[in-house]
Amino acid sequence: xxxxxxxIIFIHEGAITPTIVRxxxxxxxxxxxxxxxxxxxxxxxxxxxxxxxxxxxxxxRKVDTxxxxxxxxxxxxxxxxxxxxxVADNYLNRHIYLHLHKKHFLYLFVDPYGSFMGKNTFxxxxxxxxxxxxxxxxxxxxxxxxIYHNKVFKPLHHIDFDKHVLASVKPREIAINSxxxxxxxxxxxxxxxxxxGRYILFIDIFFPLHPDxxxxxxxxxxxxxxxxxxxxxxxxxxxxxYQMPVVIALHPKSLYTDVDFEGRRTYKYKxxxxxxxxxxxxxxxxxxxxxxxxxxxxxxxxxxxxxIDVAPKVIQKLIWTAESFGKEARNIDIVGVDAVDxxxxxxxxxxxxxxxxxxxxxxEHKSNKDIIIPLLDDLFNKLRNGEKTSxxx
Numbered sequence: 409x410x411x412x413x414x415x416i417i418f419i420h421e422g423a424i425t426p427t428i429v430r431x432x433x434x435x436x437x438x439x440x441x442x443x444x445x446x447x448x449x450x451x452x453x454x455x456x457x458x459x460x461x462x463x464x465x466x467x468x469r470k471v472d473t474x475x476x477x478x479x480x481x482x483x484x485x486x487x488x489x490x491x492x493x494x495v496a497d498n499y500l501n502r503h504i505y506l507h508l509h510k511k512h513f514l515y516l517f518v519d520p521y522g523s524f525m526g527k528n529t530f531x532x533x534x535x536x537x538x539x540x541x542x543x544x545x546x547x548x549x550x551x552x553x554x555i556y557h558n559k560v561f562k563p564l565h566h567i568d569f570d571k572h573v574l575a576s577v578k579p580r581e582i583a584i585n586s587x588x589x590x591x592x593x594x595x596x597x598x599x600x601x602x603x604x605g606r607y608i609l610f611i612d613i614f615f616p617l618h619p620d621x622x623x624x625x626x627x628x629x630x631x632x633x634x635x636x637x638x639x640x641x642x643x644x645x646x647x648x649x650y651q652m653p654v655v656i657a658l659h660p661k662s663l664y665t666d667v668d669f670e671g672r673r674t675y676k677y678k679x680x681x682x683x684x685x686x687x688x689x690x691x692x693x694x695x696x697x698x699x700x701x702x703x704x705x706x707x708x709x710x711x712x713x714x715x716i717d718v719a720p721k722v723i724q725k726l727i728w729t730a731e732s733f734g735k736e737a738r739n740i741d742i743v744g745v746d747a748v749d750x751x752x753x754x755x756x757x758x759x760x761x762x763x764x765x766x767x768x769x770x771x772e773h774k775s776n777k778d779i780i781i782p783l784l785d786d787l788f789n790k791l792r793n794g795e796k797t798s799x800x801x
Contacts, residue, residue: 414441414784414788415443415445415484415485415488415490416437416442416443416490416492416784417444417490417491418432418444418493419492419494419504420446420447420448420493420495421448421449421501422448423450423661424448425660425661427660431520431587432492432494432518432520433776436781437781437784440781444467446467446468447469448468448469449495449504450471450472451471451472451473451474474503474504481508484513486512487791487792487794488792490514490515490784490791491514491515491516492518493515493516493517494518495517498554499554499557502557505569506561506565506567509566509567511801512800513800514787514791514799514800514801515572516573516574517572518575519573519575519576519577519580520575520576520584520587520590520776521576521586567801571799572799574779574783577765581798582779582783583767583768584771584776584779584780585767585775585776585779586698586766587695588699588766589702589772591680592699593775595681595684598684600681601681601685602681602682603685606652606687607685607686607687608650608652608654608655608687608688608689609683609690610655610657610689610690611657611679611689611690611694611697612657612659612662613659614658614659614663615632615635615692615719615722616630616632616635616719617632617662617663618659618661621719625719627719635712635714635715635718636668638740638741639712640669642710643670643672645745646690646745649746650688655673655674655682655686656669656674657675657678657679657682657683658674660677680696683696683699683700684699684703686705687706688706688707690707691707691708691709691710692709693726697709697729698761701753701758704752704753705752706750706751706752707750707751707753708738708748709733710739710748711723711726711737711739712741716739723737732757733754733757734753734757
């Protein structure tokens, strides 16, 4: 155990899954002797309140209200505590970061997702199209809140959030690897295979029942049967064309029955290993597709008409995602399977993405453990010596 002054509190705004534990190096931090606590702020997203945490550990705590969070933080010594947070910097969460600043906590916002969707790839033209793809009136209030948060609230309270960011994408204070690049490093010399022989991998996004759908897209109470029917029909055709079985990498938050994929093999929490050994990858734009980019797998971005009918914004993001990789997302109901040509990624798009969204030239042979743990050791030393750091509020 390190000195008693090495307290790390990980604050997360959703259910804590094994994937979250792995991405944020929780076990590595514990093994290094840090005194770690996991706090799940379920009150931030009421739609997630019913999701069960998939871990049961004595370091875990569910925080039910903002008042409870303030009470818990009041019992921590800011000179002996570092906060690692995944809580988004936005209007809804503004009071959390204001409290951290007022109490002068040293905190790090760690973002290992390396997302290629959202503000990093959307042009002004894309934003206009997205805004007018739905009721414009519903967009006005969120946009005003965003402007107030970034242009008024943070400057008023002297909150420079970017100085606290560790991420694989800019803006950031320190560059780290994306989650998928970390998986690539960990599997680089792994010769074991989950699936013997050749196979086609489908990366599941739990459409249209993903628990984020109501929050981000306003999609609720949708029947998944039409989509699953189209999906299984497509699988049968693609299996016949390429003479390989389709294997499904299930989304970590998915809840399927045994018959949903008509007997095809499914695996949960094994997406990275499955991508490594796949011969072809099928994607709806899952962030895990980035690993297919690193391995340069023949990849198809695809969708069905019934997906457009249910979630047009999801499909628009899928289309833009495919374009960012120099590919075209194909509507299978229009083009058909016979017309689909599944290819690898163009080197120009692939190299740009890897070194701008997943890693850097300096970090490509380092793991996040090699970057973050020495940083934490240094920051704790500075706290003990009373030295000010750029990460301190």
